[in-house]
Amino acid sequence: MTPDQALLVIQDWARFPHAIHFTPHAVQRMRQRYVKKSDVLHALRNADSCEPAVQGRWKVTGPDEDADDLTVIVFFDFDLLVITVY
Secondary structure (H helix, E strand, O other), X not given: OOHHHHHHHHHHHOOOHHHEEEOHHHHHHHHHHOOOHHHHHHHHHOOOXXXXXXXXXXXXXXXXXXXXXXXXXXXXXXXXXXXXXO
């Protein structure tokens, strides 16, 4: 899958919050960085950058609800798994 294809799939999946799952690590990082799930979903829906990361993961960057850039590491499984945010 190309980065452009992955970006389209991620943006589409982000329209369905029930298809997004957060690892305990992601939840921990979100608490530390004061990032809400709605910020992550907004960033994924409106992402403007997607590039391959390690082990089949994707590094996706988009604006959160306050228009600040948020980077999210995701992995495709049977759904979309959020690994971490920064």
